[in-house]
Amino acid sequence: MSISPILDRENSGVAVSPVDWVNGAPVRIVAITAIQKVRHTMIFDPMYFVFLIPGMAFVMFAQWKVTSTFKKFSNVPTNRKMTGAQVAEEILRSNGIYDVPVERVPGQLSDHYDPRSRTLRLSEPVYGSTSVAAVGVAAHEVGHALQHAQGYAPLKLRSTIVPVANIGNMLGPIMVIAGVLIGLTGLAWLGVIVFAAGTAFALVTLPVEFNASSRAMAQLTNIGVVDRTEYGQARKVLNAAALTYVAGFAAALLNLMYYVLLVTGMGRRNE
Numbered sequence: 001m002s003i004s005p006i007l008d009r010e011n012s013g014v015a016v017s018p019v020d021w022v023n024g025a026p027v028r029i030v031a032i033t034a035i036q037k038v039r040h041t042m043i044f045d046p047m048y049f050v051f052l053i054p055g056m057a058f059v060m061f062a063q064w065k066v067t068s069t070f071k072k073f074s075n076v077p078t079n080r081k082m083t084g085a086q087v088a089e090e091i092l093r094s095n096g097i098y099d100v101p102v103e104r105v106p107g108q109l110s111d112h113y114d115p116r117s118r119t120l121r122l123s124e125p126v127y128g129s130t131s132v133a134a135v136g137v138a139a140h141e142v143g144h145a146l147q148h149a150q151g152y153a154p155l156k157l158r159s160t161i162v163p164v165a166n167i168g169n170m171l172g173p174i175m176v177i178a179g180v181l182i183g184l185t186g187l188a189w190l191g192v193i194v195f196a197a198g199t200a201f202a203l204v205t206l207p208v209e210f211n212a213s214s215r216a217m218a219q220l221t222n223i224g225v226v227d228r229t230e231y232g233q234a235r236k237v238l239n240a241a242a243l244t245y246v247a248g249f250a251a252a253l254l255n256l257m258y259y260v261l262l263v264t265g266m267g268r269r270n271e
């Protein structure tokens with residue numbers, strides 16, 4: 001059975017099934033088949049547009065949204081005039097945490113809490129700024145430090161999945177494509193499973209991020225660094241940031257579904 005009508009037209013009379021290669025078809029045909037299969041899979045497959053393009057579009061929209069929201073509220077100063085770094089230190093202290101240093105890190109939106117070194121790193125536009133955006137982001141990162149200090153379970157789970165997820169995101173797609181190309185269904189399914197680890201990571205990231213933001217908002221109120229208006233504005237910045245994680249998970253899930261369909265279809269084609 002042929003792979004697609006496109007291959008039939010371009011390759012009339014030549015066997016293109018991977019099964020034929022296993023049975024000893026010439027290498028040249030395998031190469032042509034491989035290239036056409038990649039073209040088929042990557043370009044001509046309508047499922048590609050159904051699953052992958054919307055995911056990418058969502059990710060790009062969320063990136064734009066967080067960048068523009070951050071920029072907008074970077075120009076709105078808070079009345080208390082505390083910098084991001086001061087807010088972070090104040091929240092840490094008021095929660096009895098004295099062993100988490102607050103450092104300055106280059107880049108934009110590169111703010112993060114590093115659980116391995118127990119260090120809070122704030123980007124240039126956050127560290128020394130007194131804007132609503134800076135204060136919100138700084139408090140969010142402290143939210144992660146509080147999660148760590150209190151042994152918040154989803155954060156622990158997330159840290160456990162990290163290495164597997166990194167390998168899965170890198171090797172999963174290669175294994176799926178290689179499996180499809182050489183007709184090894186087992187390898188392709190293994191690729192799907194490995195890739196699923198990355199999707200699981202994106203899923204576990206959601207509660208971790210939402211929780212850090214709600215902790216941030218509560219802490220901003222506790223230390224009295226924002227007024228009612230500023231509270232709402234900081235919330236908008238953190239909501240925009242959260243959307244990037246939702247988009248990341250949606251894209252990963254769509255990608256996973258695409259691979260599942262690809263491998264399932266591969267089994268049908270080989271019958």
Ligand SMILES: [Zn+2]
Nearest residue numbers: 140144209212
């Ligand atoms: Zn976060």
